Amino acid sequence: MFVLVNLKAYPCDPVAVARAAHDVAEESGVRIAIAPQAADIAAVADTGVETWAQHVSPNGYGSHTGSTLAERAAAAGAEGTLLNHSENRMKLADIDASVEAAERAGLETCVCANNPEQIGAVAALGPDSVAVEPPELIGGDVSVASADPDIVTDAVAAAEAVDDAVDVYCGAGISTGDDLTAADDLGASGVLLASGVAKADDPKAALEDLVAPLR
Numbered sequence: 001m002f003v004l005v006n007l008k009a010y011p012c013d014p015v016a017v018a019r020a021a022h023d024v025a026e027e028s029g030v031r032i033a034i035a036p037q038a039a040d041i042a043a044v045a046d047t048g049v050e051t052w053a054q055h056v057s058p059n060g061y062g063s064h065t066g067s068t069l070a071e072r073a074a075a076a077g078a079e080g081t082l083l084n085h086s087e088n089r090m091k092l093a094d095i096d097a098s099v100e101a102a103e104r105a106g107l108e109t110c111v112c113a114n115n116p117e118q119i120g121a122v123a124a125l126g127p128d129s130v131a132v133e134p135p136e137l138i139g140g141d142v143s144v145a146s147a148d149p150d151i152v153t154d155a156v157a158a159a160e161a162v163d164d165a166v167d168v169y170c171g172a173g174i175s176t177g178d179d180l181t182a183a184d185d186l187g188a189s190g191v192l193l194a195s196g197v198a199k200a201d202d203p204k205a206a207l208e209d210l211v212a213p214l215r
């Protein structure tokens with residue numbers, strides 16, 4: 001199971017969380033990545049933890065003020081990028097172009113979607129992975145795997161029907177080892193989470209609890 005922690009725009013210390021994630025990944029052998037704000041990619045990558053961008057723009061170099069170039073995210077140390085997060089929705093054509101931009105820059109891609117129908121649509125764009133995250137469960141206390149298990153199994157089936165090389169992750173409300181195990185049992189090969197770590201008093205303890213079943 002891959003554990004991808006999205007720090008969103010939460011007021012946590014990204015480097016402290018990154019150090020904790022790096023240590024827990026080393027100790028447990030579980031693949032853990034941190035997706036900080038673009039401005040923090042280099043500092044987070046410097047800790048040695050696998051680092052992802054939260055978004056990259058569909059454009060390449062040129063007159064595009066305010067964009068986050070895939071090439072510059074990669075140069076700063078990112079190894080992958082989220083795209084089309086529920087809090088940063090994109091047009092289908094732009095998701096397509098951002099997947100291409102990320103691939104050009106050597107970034108792994110994970111395209112988020114609200115439901116299994118959208119998972120099928122974005123899987124057709126050929127990303128490395130897709131993540132189903134029901135918006136109404138994001139930031140809550142109940143994990144998608146227990147609140148809506150069908151959405152995870154249906155997302156796995158939808159992606160497989162389009163391209164069985166695309167990995168399927170799930171996210172929303174995931175914070176414990178039990179949530180991770182439930183996601184695994186439903187066929188997800190990774191989880192996306194944010195508040196369970198970024199808002200935790202002790203992010204390292206939260207990550208240790210999360211990966212405990214995988215040890």
Ligand SMILES: O=C(CO)COP(=O)(O)O
Binds near residue numbers: 006139196
């Ligand atoms: O949006 C998410 C991860 O990208 C999920 O957020 P929470 O883990 O806070 O529900």
